[in-house]
Amino acid sequence: MNLDELRKDREKWMRWKNIAPLREVVDALPELECKVELSDIVKISANFDDNAIYESAKLLMPWRKGPFLIGETFIDTEWQSNIKYNLLRPHFNLKDKRVADIGCNNGYYMFRMQEDSPKSLVGFDPSPLYKTQFDFINHFVKSNIVYELLGVEHLEFYEEKFDTIFCLGVLYHRSDPVAMLKQLFKGLDKKGEVILDTFYIEGDDEMCLCPESSYSKIPNIYFVPTIKALKNWCLRAGFCEFEVLETSVTQANEQRKTSWIEGQSLEDFLDPNDSSKTVEGYPAPARVYVRLIKDKS
Numbered sequence: 574m575n576l577d578e579l580r581k582d583r584e585k586w587m588r589w590k591n592i593a594p595l596r597e598v599v600d601a602l603p604e605l606e607c608k609v610e611l612s613d614i615v616k617i618s619a620n621f622d623d624n625a626i627y628e629s630a631k632l633l634m635p636w637r638k639g640p641f642l643i644g645e646t647f648i649d650t651e652w653q654s655n656i657k658y659n660l661l662r663p664h665f666n667l668k669d670k671r672v673a674d675i676g677c678n679n680g681y682y683m684f685r686m687q688e689d690s691p692k693s694l695v696g697f698d699p700s701p702l703y704k705t706q707f708d709f710i711n712h713f714v715k716s717n718i719v720y721e722l723l724g725v726e727h728l729e730f731y732e733e734k735f736d737t738i739f740c741l742g743v744l745y746h747r748s749d750p751v752a753m754l755k756q757l758f759k760g761l762d763k764k765g766e767v768i769l770d771t772f773y774i775e776g777d778d779e780m781c782l783c784p785e786s787s788y789s790k791i792p793n794i795y796f797v798p799t800i801k802a803l804k805n806w807c808l809r810a811g812f813c814e815f816e817v818l819e820t821s822v823t824q825a826n827e828q829r830k831t832s833w834i835e836g837q838s839l840e841d842f843l844d845p846n847d848s849s850k851t852v853e854g855y856p857a858p859a860r861v862y863v864r865l866i867k868d869k870s
Contacts, residue, residue, distance in 0.1 A: 653828075
């Protein structure tokens with residue numbers, strides 16, 4: 574696979590009719606000396622025209638991952654991504670490592686990961702909107718993060734192998750989860766690790782939920798496994814070690830509707846009379862966080 578030709582082709586996406594005006598927003602941003610704080614809220618301070626920043630950020634909606642504060646503009650994203658990041662933070666050290674984030678969205682996690690001083694940070698996400706949001710934030714942060722308009726299927730062909738790959742909230746969107754896990758495996762250096770986050774259901778058996786048409790109103794959720802079934806998938810993909818780091822149930826303070834998104838959020842996805850179930854009657858979303866090791870020898 575020729576990734577350079579693919580990159581050139583995907584850069585054309587940035588000139589699509591609906592994205593081109595948003596690229597103009599980024600191109601028009603002022604050049605300013607900024608102070609950046611990489612905390613729960615990614616904060617950017619400078620002598621901003623706050624009204625112009627607010628109006629520009631609003632044009633880039635919906636904002637899913639964050640939050641961000643640019644001058645006086647607080648981008649109150651749907652997901653309070655700091656909750657997940659802080660849950661995982663004790664379980665990794667990225668210093669001098671080559672790191673990839675699969676399905677990186679607007680790059681919130683990668684901005685936070687800079688505090689570890691990794692050797693390199695590469696985000697993979699084919700969405701022109703999320704790439705534009707990343708460029709909007711990175712215009713002021715001025716990081717060395719590389720954002721590729723590529724998907725997990727391109728990982729094994731990438732020019733470098735990674736020491737740590739984050740794959741957060743992607744696996745359940747794949748109709749062949751074992752094939753995706755194999756792609757992650759091939760993207761790792763010999764002793765690399767994957768930090769994986771996916772939906773799971775309770776159960777002692779090696780089985781999974783296969784939603785009929787949607788799960789929490791999301792149509793492209795194909796399989797929600799028990800932890801034992803997930804482990805089997807990972808071993809079949811070639812990983813030699815499977816370690817459960819954390820489990821959690823998504824709460825209303827982590828995912829909710831704000832003025833910075835369009836449409837519905839978690840409260841609309843759950844049974845209004847029983848928050849332990851989705852509107853379809855399935856168990857409410859719960860997540861398992863695991864570490865996968867390629868080769869521990």
